[in-house]
Every structure is written in C-alpha cells, then in structure tokens.
Amino acid sequence: MSIVTVERKxxxxxxxxxxxxxxxxxxxxxxxxxxxxxxxxGKTSLLEKTIxxxxxxxxxxxxxxxxxxxxxxxxxxxxxxxxxxxxTNGGCHLEAKLVQNALENFDLSxxxxxxxxxxxxxxxxxxxxxxxxxxxxxxSTTEGDDKPSKYPPMFRVSxxxxxxxxxxxEYVDFDMNRVREHAHxxxxxxxxxxLSCKTGEGLDVWIDWIRDNL
Amino acid sequence: MSIVTVERKxxxxxxxxxxxxxxxxxxxxxxxxxxxxxxxxGKTSLLEKTIxxxxxxxxxxxxxxxxxxxxxxxxxxxxxxxxxxxxTNGGCHLEAKLVQNALENFDLSxxxxxxxxxxxxxxxxxxxxxxxxxxxxxxSTTEGDDKPSKYPPMFRVSxxxxxxxxxxxEYVDFDMNRVREHAHxxxxxxxxxxLSCKTGEGLDVWIDWIRDNL
Numbered sequence: 033m034s035i036v037t038v039e040r041k042x043x044x045x046x047x048x049x050x051x052x053x054x055x056x057x058x059x060x061x062x063x064x065x066x067x068x069x070x071x072x073x074g075k076t077s078l079l080e081k082t083i084x085x086x087x088x089x090x091x092x093x094x095x096x097x098x099x100x101x102x103x104x105x106x107x108x109x110x111x112x113x114x115x116x117x118x119x120t121n122g123g124c125h126l127e128a129k130l131v132q133n134a135l136e137n138f139d140l141s142x143x144x145x146x147x148x149x150x151x152x153x154x155x156x157x158x159x160x161x162x163x164x165x166x167x168x169x170x171x172s173t174t175e176g177d178d179k180p181s182k183y184p185p186m187f188r189v190s191x192x193x194x195x196x197x198x199x200x201x202e203y204v205d206f207d208m209n210r211v212r213e214h215a216h217x218x219x220x221x222x223x224x225x226x227l228s229c230k231t232g233e234g235l236d237v238w239i240d241w242i243r244d245n246l
Numbered sequence: 247m248s249i250v251t252v253e254r255k256x257x258x259x260x261x262x263x264x265x266x267x268x269x270x271x272x273x274x275x276x277x278x279x280x281x282x283x284x285x286x287x288g289k290t291s292l293l294e295k296t297i298x299x300x301x302x303x304x305x306x307x308x309x310x311x312x313x314x315x316x317x318x319x320x321x322x323x324x325x326x327x328x329x330x331x332x333x334t335n336g337g338c339h340l341e342a343k344l345v346q347n348a349l350e351n352f353d354l355s356x357x358x359x360x361x362x363x364x365x366x367x368x369x370x371x372x373x374x375x376x377x378x379x380x381x382x383x384x385x386s387t388t389e390g391d392d393k394p395s396k397y398p399p400m401f402r403v404s405x406x407x408x409x410x411x412x413x414x415x416e417y418v419d420f421d422m423n424r425v426r427e428h429a430h431x432x433x434x435x436x437x438x439x440x441l442s443c444k445t446g447e448g449l450d451v452w453i454d455w456i457r458d459n460l
Contacts, residue, residue, distance in 0.1 A: 072389025175286025
C-alpha cells in the first residue's frame, strides 16, 4: 500500500463524514462557516467581533481547532456562546470526524450559525472538507499581497477572502489591487471583504454577508 | 498497516536521509540553516538582508521551498547567489529527500552558508529534519505573542526565534516579555533575536549570530 493510496483513503473517508455533517447541519437549518488562515491573521478576533454584533439576534455556536491550548475557546466563552475546543495535539488541520464528535456537545436545534475556527495553517486544512456551507480564508495586510499565488489551494477552495488589518495598510507594503488580481486569477468567484477587526472598519460588510447567508 | 505506522515509516526514512544530508554538509564544511515560519513572517526578507550584509565576505547558497511559484527564488537570484527552487505542489513542508535532490545543483565545496527557506507553515515542517545545523523559527509582531504556546512543536525544535517586524510594535498588541516567557517555557534554550527587516534595526545581532556559528 503506497502513501498516496493511504492519503486518498483518508481524504475519501473524510469526505464521507463531511457529507454526514452537511446533512446534520441541513437538518438543523444551521449555517456553517469554516474559518481558515495562517496563525495570527485574526480568526479569533473576527469571531469575537462577529459574536459581539450578532449575539443578540442570532444563536451562535463555535468549534475551536488548535494544535495546543484552549486559549481561543476561553476567549470565546466570555461571550456566553456554546463553544467546544478541539486540540489536535500537533495535528495540522481539523478533520470532519473531529468536528462530528464535537457536534455531540451542542444542542444544534437551538443554533442558527456555527463557526468552525480551523488550525492556523494556510496549507493543509484546504484539503479537508468539514461539511461546512462556506469556507472563509483570512489574509492580513501584514502577510503580503503575494499569498494567493504562493498558497493557491486554500484560495481556490474558499468562497470568501477576508482581508484583515486594513488599519496597518499605511505601514506595510501591501497592494490591495494586486492581491485582488492574484486571488481572482486563482478563483474568479472569490468574494473579497476588506476590514479591520481592530478599528471595526468594514465589519458591517462582513456582518451583512452573514445575515444574507442565513 | 495503520496510518500511524505509515507516518512513522515516513519520518524514520526522512531522518535517515537527513543524517546523510548532515554528513554531506559536514564534509563540505557548510553551515546550514532551516528557516521556518508562517506565511508572511518575513523569511525571504530576512534572507535578502542577510545576503546583502554577507555576500561580499561569505559564499552563500539558498534552497527555496514553496507550495507554488518560484517568486522567492526570483527575489534571491537578483543577488547573484546560487539558488534552487523546490515547488512542493501543495505539499506542506520540505523533506530531507527533496533537499538532497536540490543539493545536486550546487557546487557545495565552494559554499560556506546554506539557507533552506521552508514552506510557510508553523506546524508540519517541525517534524521533518532536513539535516540542517540550526532551525530558525521566525515570528512577526503582527502574528500575536501567544504563538509559541499555541504552536509549541515548532518552538520546541528550534534553536533561535527571530522576532521580525519590530517596527510595527507600536501599532499592534504584542508583549515582548510575554512572548519570551511563553517561548522559554516551551524551550528554555531558545535564543531570541528581535529585529526589523524593514528598518534594519537589530539585524547586526542576527548577522553576528551567523558569523559566530560559521
């Protein structure tokens, strides 16, 4: 049995479980987001801002994926939303089975939005469907405008690219036109939302996007 | 044959080839660095600055690892140093065998320093020894001071942590004492160098570190 065969089997099995997850989400009329990026792009910050804006009107649940620690789950728990931490113990991505196990800890019928924050990694999580409705890739202005070209699989599979840390644009070399062009070359259908979790600029567009998708 | 067994076999095979690489480097009196970080932390920028400072006095070779594109190799080639690009085509890390194959393109006996810039990924490359003398993990101030705790394997296996983008410290929430404390909890022997590739501040410490290790 070759390595490639094993990898194919893992991905096939993952896709089957992701399809089961998708049925579970559909049955519970749950809109589900898989939030993806490098470490430190601002996934947890975006999640915090999203909860602050929507927690009064929408029932939100969160699955936190991390290599180690439950720091992010603790940040989210402060908002009194149900949150389940998955620690991968060195694993570089979430898999559908891990998410399925986590779902047992929610009363899904009471939720409307489930956000799955993946492990910080711009490479591996691109291959693993979790059953989500939409994949959101975050890129921050401090990471450079060449990232869609250099890490194309993630931008190819994503539905939305959220460009975070626009407040730092004047201090870094980041060409917004260039990143849009590179991203659309890889994925012409990619929606792009620019925002700053720090100043709140552009967050309304993101919140509207969620409301429109519920 | 289980997945875990396959993974163990891959890592064992990788370690064997890394040991061969180490012998090759030793035979050629070559100091070799494995440069590791998330996408966009500034690996290629540090490499450019290092070449600018040392190219007149030290013979440098570069191996560039990327998921896609040879953008980084093109950036480095401008400095007239020998550079070999490895494109992993979606692969999330360099392996010792890929590096060994790349070595065939150098006249190693003429080199003193070889820098291997790994794929931008703070998780997977931690497991793959390439035969290098030192592992350098870069973290930029825009990624957050919690990263050593959240991605401990990479910081555990590294010899030096280079904290880049100190020029942005005043615009981001990044506590230098906190990151040092977290990093040293995971790896008490980790050397820490703070610098800014943009302003050049602190670069002399990095350059001295290389000279001391040659």
